Amino acid sequence: MRKPLLDLMFASGKRKSILLLLRDGPKEMKTILRSLDTTRQSLLPQIRMLEDNYLVTKCGSDTYELSVTGKMLVKKFDPLLCTLGVLDTDINYWGMHDLDFIPEHLLQRLNELEQSTIIDPSISSIFDINKDFVETSTRSMSVNSFASF
Numbered sequence: 001m002r003k004p005l006l007d008l009m010f011a012s013g014k015r016k017s018i019l020l021l022l023r024d025g026p027k028e029m030k031t032i033l034r035s036l037d038t039t040r041q042s043l044l045p046q047i048r049m050l051e052d053n054y055l056v057t058k059c060g061s062d063t064y065e066l067s068v069t070g071k072m073l074v075k076k077f078d079p080l081l082c083t084l085g086v087l088d089t090d091i092n093y094w095g096m097h098d099l100d101f102i103p104e105h106l107l108q109r110l111n112e113l114e115q116s117t118i119i120d121p122s123i124s125s126i127f128d129i130n131k132d133f134v135e136t137s138t139r140s141m142s143v144n145s146f147a148s149f
Helices: 005-010 013-022 029-036 040-052 068-089 091-096 131-139
Strands: 056-058 063-066
Touching (some): 005 013, 013 029, 013 040, 013 063, 013 068, 029 040, 040 056, 063 068
């Protein structure tokens, strides 16, 4: 009995890592092993599961790549992983704030905040200049900020 694709892709960190590694193109087994810091014996069963579910195909003697279905799914779950990363960074912040005022088109782009930092100053220092923000801003080509008050 086949596992649902959602379980297949997310229940194993190793399978998820294989899919993400192959999104940039075909890789030889030795490259996959080195990148994932694992052994052939522990990796082959995971690759076989991905092959059996038509997400990965073998091309060449020891090279693997994403199938068309695999490419389609990895393209979709990459933004999901980034969104989860944003929320995981400070779930208390996101969970305790009312986000209803944010337009839907911006909520759909939440994954783009992956490299961002939430600055939550204390009441006594709310009007002080944030040195990290100023330093980072001077090095940036552009600055986008969001403030609620």
